[in-house]
Amino acid sequence: MDVLHNLALGFQVALTWQNLLFCAIGCTVGTLVGLLPGLGPLATISILLPLTYSIPTGGALIMLAGIYYGAQYGDSVSAITMRIPHASSIVACIDGYQMTLKGKTGVALFTAGLSSFIGGTVAIVVLSLLAPSLGEVALLFGPADYCALLLVGFVCVSFVTTGSLLNGMAMCLIGVALGQIGTDVNSGVQRFTMDLPFLADGVGLVSVALGCFGIAEITKNLDSRDERTPFNGSIKLIPTWSEFKRIIPSALRGSVIGSFLGILPGGGPVIAQFAAYAVDKKVSKYRNEIGSGAIEGVAGQAAADEAAARTSFIPLMSIGIPENAVMALMMAAFIIKGIQPGPNMIAGHPDLFWGLVASMWVGNCFLLVLNVPLVRYWLSVFKIPYSVLFPSILFFCCIGTYSVNNSLEDIYTTAAFGCIGYVFLRLGLDAAPLMLGFILGPMLEENFRRALLLSRGDFGVFFTHPISGTLLGLIGIFIVWQVVAFFLLNRKANEQHQQPA
Amino acid sequence: MNDQNLVRGLFLVAIALIFGLASLRYPVGQFSRAGPGLFPLLVSSLLFLIGLASIVRSRFVERVPLSFNPRNIALILASLSGFAVVSDKLGMMAGIPFMVFCASFAGTSPYSVMRNLKISAGLVAVAFAFEKLLGFNLPLY
Numbered sequence: 189m190d191v192l193h194n195l196a197l198g199f200q201v202a203l204t205w206q207n208l209l210f211c212a213i214g215c216t217v218g219t220l221v222g223l224l225p226g227l228g229p230l231a232t233i234s235i236l237l238p239l240t241y242s243i244p245t246g247g248a249l250i251m252l253a254g255i256y257y258g259a260q261y262g263d264s265v266s267a268i269t270m271r272i273p274h275a276s277s278i279v280a281c282i283d284g285y286q287m288t289l290k291g292k293t294g295v296a297l298f299t300a301g302l303s304s305f306i307g308g309t310v311a312i313v314v315l316s317l318l319a320p321s322l323g324e325v326a327l328l329f330g331p332a333d334y335c336a337l338l339l340v341g342f343v344c345v346s347f348v349t350t351g352s353l354l355n356g357m358a359m360c361l362i363g364v365a366l367g368q369i370g371t372d373v374n375s376g377v378q379r380f381t382m383d384l385p386f387l388a389d390g391v392g393l394v395s396v397a398l399g400c401f402g403i404a405e406i407t408k409n410l411d412s413r414d415e416r417t418p419f420n421g422s423i424k425l426i427p428t429w430s431e432f433k434r435i436i437p438s439a440l441r442g443s444v445i446g447s448f449l450g451i452l453p454g455g456g457p458v459i460a461q462f463a464a465y466a467v468d469k470k471v472s473k474y475r476n477e478i479g480s481g482a483i484e485g486v487a488g489q490a491a492a493d494e495a496a497a498r499t500s501f502i503p504l505m506s507i508g509i510p511e512n513a514v515m516a517l518m519m520a521a522f523i524i525k526g527i528q529p530g531p532n533m534i535a536g537h538p539d540l541f542w543g544l545v546a547s548m549w550v551g552n553c554f555l556l557v558l559n560v561p562l563v564r565y566w567l568s569v570f571k572i573p574y575s576v577l578f579p580s581i582l583f584f585c586c587i588g589t590y591s592v593n594n595s596l597e598d599i600y601t602t603a604a605f606g607c608i609g610y611v612f613l614r615l616g617l618d619a620a621p622l623m624l625g626f627i628l629g630p631m632l633e634e635n636f637r638r639a640l641l642l643s644r645g646d647f648g649v650f651f652t653h654p655i656s657g658t659l660l661g662l663i664g665i666f667i668v669w670q671v672v673a674f675f676l677l678n679r680k681a682n683e684q685h686q687q688p689a
Numbered sequence: 690m691n692d693q694n695l696v697r698g699l700f701l702v703a704i705a706l707i708f709g710l711a712s713l714r715y716p717v718g719q720f721s722r723a724g725p726g727l728f729p730l731l732v733s734s735l736l737f738l739i740g741l742a743s744i745v746r747s748r749f750v751e752r753v754p755l756s757f758n759p760r761n762i763a764l765i766l767a768s769l770s771g772f773a774v775v776s777d778k779l780g781m782m783a784g785i786p787f788m789v790f791c792a793s794f795a796g797t798s799p800y801s802v803m804r805n806l807k808i809s810a811g812l813v814a815v816a817f818a819f820e821k822l823l824g825f826n827l828p829l830y
Contacts, residue, residue, distance in 0.1 A: 354743055360702050361736040364728065365708045372715075372725040379725055403765060410761045410795050500756065544756065575796035576808055579789045582765070583812045586772055586788070587827070594826050599773040603766050610762045615697040633728045645721030665753055678749050 191316050198542030202550050210247040211416045211547050214254020215554040221255070222262020223566055226434045229259040230620065231405060233517045234397030235584050237524075238591040245525040246540055250547040252521050253501070256514060256549070260457060260497045261304050261555055262566070264490055266294045269567060279461040280493075282619045283478060283485025288458070290481050294425040294563075299483050300490040303439035307491030308552040310443035311498035316545055318451070318499075320534050322506035327531050329507070331639035336656035336663075337509055337633045344452070345512055346621045353670050355620045363625020364632060366391055373630075374637065386597060393520050393603075394592050396626055399605020400612065400619035402585045406578050407610050425560060427483075434640050438468055442488035443672065446495030451502050452511070464492035493655040498548055504529050505541060509628070513620040517626040581688060692757045694747035701740030735790030761795040768792035780830040785812050 201207060219233040232255055240248035243499045268284030280300065287296035329337070345358020370390030381387040442464035449460040468488040469478050478485045501518075503511045508530025510516040522529045527537060534541045559566070589602040592643070612619055643649035652658045708729055718724030768791035776784030787811040793805050819825040 358739045364732050368729050375725045377725040407762045407765050411758045413743040575798040579792050596777050597774045614757050637723045640720050
């Protein structure tokens, strides 16, 4: 009953005309940017974060959340119609694009829209029930446990986003190192500032995010010199009754899988999509058709995608630890607004928490309206040539950077990080773990130093505490598994290489 | 040397050394009372080890050629820096066209002065809207 009472409070907050407007703007902008080639949720939130400074806290967070899940859906539209995925919609390309080739674009888009709605709704129920109880568990965590949990997050995100633990961990550590630039909060010593006054407060989050994601991504797209052909096919949206009946079970399966995988550290929409697709391929009645344009191939993954995008808020809001780079940026947005996500957030700011949860369902309805009947208008975005688009994105990057401190000097910092981000890209290093390390680095250092202070310098504290000991044990097993797998693969490759000789 | 894996390892080692050597300038303290240099030293040591592991790994895996196109990134950086300089001296109304005209040299379509003028006009209008409607403090002129 408590949940219903709290949800009622949430809807009171979310249904004010002001918050409805912010939610609608967030969903619209998110969908629009999700459609654009080369800009994912991370870059979008980075660019638009400074624009929310002048908006009230609740509205700003509702808008940023809307941008996030709007971008997730917009991404799937470009994947289905033109086979242009960002990282978050790779699976939608498989059956979605096959359906487009068969002339069923409208049905595929309807399926994705409806399934996203179902996935989002199931995830909101999970979020409402689970987040408060997980918040109580978080109170059991000490500094050593937080350290171990952060390390688990680093390892999971490193492996999931880059596919290589070594590269991902390197980027996390670079992020942690960058996060130490500025004044040390314990001693007041300025570290790595090179006596430059503007570095005393550290490197700006927006500069790092815009440089590594916005500028670097634009340059990568320009390097590839791809000119994209706009989608010109016909769209018939409404499916037949038999097609409709095939959507529901698959969407429900995807919702459950997505809701679960969204909560795990390092989890999120990408893994959830692949898992839902794999499960559909195993258990669906039409499993033989999956891969060649089956409705289940679109429904399951779309539901899992949206469900995971929403439940990934659970660890952030209940424990205070973001589980992926997008959530790390959301955490930064919370902190900028003076809210510390964590176990005390739900009790301290119930209107904010439940308002955000309720707004997700309102956003779900907006997305359904925006994306199902209006999808043919969205597709006209693809008619904008990239030569027009990229100077505009650069302009928004400049305005975004400038507006943080009203300082043109910050644009130089963004340009420098753009250059560094481009070097990372060319060296095959993904910047997402860097962002996580950069935002969580100060938290890791604080908890690390606190744990050692309490244990009087004894490192055993990390292994004797049950929670941290278990988590560090899991990390150890994972690293050993990775090393063994590398040598086994290498030996196998050598044997295959020698066989023909 | 034209091997992405090897260059990546060397790059990581270089970053680790920059941070590691700089952290030695700050008091390290003891584990029970850590100084400001301890944590950065630990982080850069770990990064150094990962860099070394990447170099060793590059000996065992297939070579990946390094592709680097300095022209586009140089143009983008020049347009951003130019935007900041011109906006500082003359205002954003001049900075925006400079950025658009400079960045468009990196574009995929043939260079068009007319198109750049239209984009600049559109972006100047957006900047005005930001200032007048959203209350941004932009140095427009």
